[in-house]
Amino acid sequence: MSEAMQTDPYAGERLKESPFHPRQAALNLREAWSSWNGYRFAEYYYDPEYEYFCIRNGCGTYDICPMQKYRIRGADAAAMLDRMVTRDVHKLAIDRVTYVVWCNDEGRVVDDGTIFRLGEDEYMLTCGSPCLAWIRKAAYGYAQVSVEDVSDEIAALSFQGPTTCAVLKRMGLEGIETLKPFGIRRFPFQGGELMVSRTGFTGDLGYELWIEKDRGLAMWDALYAAGEPYQIQPYGEEATNMARLEAGFIMPDMEFAEALKTVHFEHDQTPFELDLGWLVDFKKPHFNGRRALLEEKERGTRYTLTKLDIEGNKPAESSWIYRDRDCTKQIGYVTSAMWSPAAKANIALAMIETEYLDGPIWAWIDYEKELRQYGKVARCKVSKRAFWAPPRARATPPPDC
Numbered sequence: 001m002s003e004a005m006q007t008d009p010y011a012g013e014r015l016k017e018s019p020f021h022p023r024q025a026a027l028n029l030r031e032a033w034s035s036w037n038g039y040r041f042a043e044y045y046y047d048p049e050y051e052y053f054c055i056r057n058g059c060g061t062y063d064i065c066p067m068q069k070y071r072i073r074g075a076d077a078a079a080m081l082d083r084m085v086t087r088d089v090h091k092l093a094i095d096r097v098t099y100v101v102w103c104n105d106e107g108r109v110v111d112d113g114t115i116f117r118l119g120e121d122e123y124m125l126t127c128g129s130p131c132l133a134w135i136r137k138a139a140y141g142y143a144q145v146s147v148e149d150v151s152d153e154i155a156a157l158s159f160q161g162p163t164t165c166a167v168l169k170r171m172g173l174e175g176i177e178t179l180k181p182f183g184i185r186r187f188p189f190q191g192g193e194l195m196v197s198r199t200g201f202t203g204d205l206g207y208e209l210w211i212e213k214d215r216g217l218a219m220w221d222a223l224y225a226a227g228e229p230y231q232i233q234p235y236g237e238e239a240t241n242m243a244r245l246e247a248g249f250i251m252p253d254m255e256f257a258e259a260l261k262t263v264h265f266e267h268d269q270t271p272f273e274l275d276l277g278w279l280v281d282f283k284k285p286h287f288n289g290r291r292a293l294l295e296e297k298e299r300g301t302r303y304t305l306t307k308l309d310i311e312g313n314k315p316a317e318s319s320w321i322y323r324d325r326d327c328t329k330q331i332g333y334v335t336s337a338m339w340s341p342a343a344k345a346n347i348a349l350a351m352i353e354t355e356y357l358d359g360p361i362w363a364w365i366d367y368e369k370e371l372r373q374y375g376k377v378a379r380c381k382v383s384k385r386a387f388w389a390p391p392r393a394r395a396t397p398p399p400d401c
Contacts, residue, residue, distance in 0.1 A: 306382055
C-alpha cells in the first residue's frame with residue numbers, strides 16, 4: 001500500500017485539481033464545486049447570472065482542463081480520423097480547427113468534439129467524455145498512427161466575451177487580432193509555447209488557451225493581470241449552459257445521450273436528429289455509420305432538434321410539446337430552456353417529430369409562484385437561426401481590438 005493510501009484510504013477516489021485551482025479556489029466564494037471527468041469543477045463562483053453577464057458584456061475564463069484531449073500522430077492519422085468521424089478531415093488545413101461528431105455502425109452519435117490540425121501528420125481531438133478506447137478501436141488496422149491521451153498534460157482555459165481580444169493584445173500576444181475564427185496561433189511564453197485557438201462554446205467572440213500544465217498558473221496570472229482593467233472574471237458550468245443555449249449549441253445529457261451509454265432502444269440520437277446533417281459528408285469514402293445515415297437521409301428523420309421562441313416569460317424547462325392548444329397530440333419534448341437576457345426572448349431547444357414542424361406548435365409549461373404550482377399553454381415559433389450570434393464573433397479583426 002502506498003504512503004498516500006496509508007494516510008488517506010480514499011486518496012485514489014478524490015477529485016483531481018486543475019493547474020488553475022489555487023486561483024479558482026480563492027475566487028469561488030460560494031464553494032459551488034461539482035465534478036467533471038474526475039476533476040474538481042466549478043458550477044459557479046459567485047452567481048450564475050452575474051457570470052453570464054460578464055461573458056456577454058466583458059470577458060471571463062472557463063476551466064477546460066477536464067476536457068479530454070487526445071494527440072493523434074502519424075502518416076495514417078488523417079485517414080484514421082476520416083474513417084471515424086462524419087466530416088471530411090482531409091479538408092482541414094494546418095493550424096485550423098473543426099467541429100465533428102462520430103457515430104457507431106447504427107449511425108447513433110457516440111460523442112461530439114473538435115479536431116485541431118497541429119502539423120502535417122499531427123492532430124488533437126478534444127471531447128467532453130473519455131473516448132480513448134473508442135479511438136484506439138478506430139485506429140485498428142492503421143500501421144502508422146499513434147494515439148496518446150494528453151488530457152492531464154495540457155492546461156486549457158476558455159476565454160470568452162467581447163473584450164477578450166483587447167485583453168490578449170494587452171497580454172502581449174502580438175497579431176492576435178488577425179486570428180480568424182477556428183484558426184490557431186502560437187506565441188512564446190516564459191520559455192514555452194502558448195497555443196491560442198479562436199474557438200469557444202458561447203456563440204460570441206472568444207478564444208481557448210492551451211499550454212503545458214507546469215506553465216498553467218503563470219499563464220493564468222498573466223491573463224488576469226492583463227484583464228484587470230476589463231474586470232475579468234471566472235465563470236462556471238451554469239453560465240456556460242446559458243450562453244451555449246443562446247448560441248444553439250448542443251450539450252451531452254441534455255440534447256443527446258452518448259450512444260455507448262444508453263440502455264433503451266433509440267434513446268440516443270443521430271446527427272440528423274440533432275440538426276447536424278451538415279456535418280455528414282457522403283462524398284467521402286466509408287466512415288462509421290455511413291450506411292445507416294444514408295438510409296436515414298433517404299427516408300427522413302423521425303425527430304429534429306428545433307430552436308423555439310416561446311411566448312411569455314416562463315421558461316419551458318422539461319416541457320412537453322403539442323400539436324394543438326388543447327394538448328391532445330404530443331409531438332415532442334424540450335431539452336433545454338431559459339429566458340434569454342441577450343435575445344430578450346423565452347427560448348428553448350426541443351426534440352420534435354419532423355412531420356409536425358411546419359404546423360402549429362404549443363408547449364405546456366409548469367412553473368411555481370410563491371410555493372404554488374401553475375401551468376400554462378404557450379405558442380411556439382420555430383427559429384432557423386441562433387438566438388445570439390453577434391457579428392463580432394466572426395469579424396477579423398474584432399471590434400475595439
